[in-house]
Amino acid sequence: MSQLLNKLKNNILVADGAIGTILYSEGLDTCPEAYNLTHPDKVQRIHQSYIEAGADIIQTNTYGANFEKLKVFGLEHKVKDIHQAAVQIAKQAANNDTFILGTVGGFRGIKQEALGLSAIQYHTEIQVDTLVEAGVDGLLFETYYDLEELTNIIKATRRKYDIPIIAQLTALNTNYLRDGSEINTALKQVAASGADIIGLNCHHGPHHMQQSFSHIELPEGAYLSCYPNASLLDIENSEFRYSDNAAYFGKVAQQLINEGVRLIGGCCGTTPEHIQFIKSSVKDLKPVSDKKVIPITKQSSRSNTTSQQQTLTSKVKQQPTIIVELDTPKHLDTDKFFRNIKKLDDANIDAVTLADNSLATVRISNIAAASIIKQQYAIEPLVHITCRDRNLIGLQSHLLGLSLLGVNEILTITGDPSKIGHLPGASNVYDVNSKGLTEIALRFNKGINTDGDALKTKTNFNIAGAFDPNVKKLDGAVRRLEKKLESGMHYFITQPVYSAEKIKEVYEATKHLDAPFFIGIMPVTSYKNALFLHNEVPGIKLSDEILEQFEAVKNDKAKTKALSLKLSKDLIDTVHEYFNGLYLITPFQSVEYTLELAAYSKQITSNKQEAIL
Structure with a gap:
């Protein structure tokens, strides 16, 4: 068993928060992943700030570094270079106790994607191969809206590598994925596909994440993870922003741990301050081995009366x-x-x-x-x-x-x-x-x-x-x-x-x-x-x-x-x-x-x- 999974057997681990949020606040005018090549010192500084805040785990700055997303910025020929640089930067920032996850983001988002599953797998494989060869401690597949995409990616990766896999779905609703399947059922499929750690990230803040996890069972043979957004998005002076709620974020983290989460970090809008409050609030907690799951109250869908026409x-x-x-x-x-x-x-x-x-x-x-x-x-x-x-x-x-x-x-x-x-x-x-x-x-x-x-x-x-x-x-x-x-x-x-x-x-x-x-x-x-x-x-x-x-x-x-x-x-x-x-x-x-x-x-x-x- 890897050191990461062995550590999670008896401990709560805290991951880092957003990288892009910080870079955009400093005036980023390209994709965050480009900074691995042009401003590696800034990326390293962000990693170090999260480690200093108490993060046990950091992720590479590679979330959107796939061929299709980089193509928008004319960087599609730099996929491998960006991933290799990202791992090197993370290693320079890490200490002996820091785990490094190679991050891969999903292709299929809320909008329809023309890219077929075989093409998605091809481009993802390039990312995964580069990250593994560069020496990451595990792989983080995050912000996957589409269950089919995620399970296929996990299976393909598991066939090639015996490495810890953290796989996180993103749901627009607290109970269901876009296809109508219950999140709890979907996460079981994610685990069955070969993921070691399963969970949710993005879209929801801590409150709604806690609601989701109240319906999620403790998985057999896997652990739970959660990376909430800082809050709901707001707009101020024509700019999008998240609430300044780091202390609140830490308090809800305790509730998430009680729902069975063992790996907790932050997604959009979170900062080292959020991670610091999480670390402080969960440092004395131990993983739960049993929980009461609240069943989802199903709402039946009756047929429209005009259906007989x-x-x-x-x-x-x-x-x-x-x-x-x-x-x-x-x-x-x-x-x-x-x-x-x-x-x-x-x-x-x-x-x-x-x-x-x-x-x-x-x-x-x-x-x-x-x-x-x-x-x-x-x-x-x-x-x-x-x-x-x-x-x-x-x-x-x-x-x-x-x-x-x-x-x-x-x-x-x-x-x-x-x-x-x-x-x-x-x-x-x-x-x-x-x-x-x-x-x-x-x-x-x-x-x-x-x-x-x-x-x-x-x-x-x-x-x-x-x-x-x-x-x-x-x-x-x-x-x-x-x-x-x-x-x-x-x-x-x-x-x-x-x-x-x-x-x-x-x-x-x-x-x-x-x-x-x-x-x-x-x-x-x-x-x-x-x-x-x-x-x-x-x-x-x-x-x-x-x-x-x-x-x-x-x-x-x-x-x-x-x-x-x-x-x-x-x-x-x-x-x-x-x-x-x-x-x-x-x-x-x-x-x-x-x-x-x-x-x-x-x-x-x-x-x-x-x-x-």
């Missing part, structure tokens, strides 16, 4: 189904918009889709329009949600509001960038993309909030995805579609198509997928409109024959409309040969086009069904 997915699998896109106005004169909604409702259209500031252009909130439609009409609103305009907080609030209104049909889209719209200087958010938003909605459908707690009522979102078949390489678009399907989307709505050949091509390319498709048809309203679509809309090409037909009638509105409707009806014929779903995109609020095409669609599908009978 038939979804568009189930409906389109059974019979031809029509949805219509009708953009909300750019102004507050909504009379025409709601008259058109009434016409679509009277025509028994299955759903009206409401875009979310499409083409980055400001329109009336679609959630407001959907609310009125739910109250006053029978037609189902299908609300688009773009990731461009709302951060993770706003997106979740938006989803919860839609559920409260009984709006369950949603289309998740990443969204056009602001620079293509009327306000090119507006900020793009993109905390997640359409797949990430879908995953959030699916969590809500399970009754789980993003911090892992219960919503008390399950949402019932039926989630559509967007599909653009107007690309040069359809096979690549279909591969992206498959990934969307894997993320949990239930059905797909396509961009408008303008040839029967394209409809057949889409069918052949997607027939292996178990998901309904609504094929987009948008009538061409004029010769100018045809030229615009052909020349300026990426991916859309009209045949020379169609362009010539519109040019021939360009001065006759009636003939132009007749031609437009004929061509659209021909496309609808092809759509219904291969698909049950039809998506009619209303051009320029001209709902008369949509109504006639919807009536035609209903007539031909009715004729087919009668012929079958």
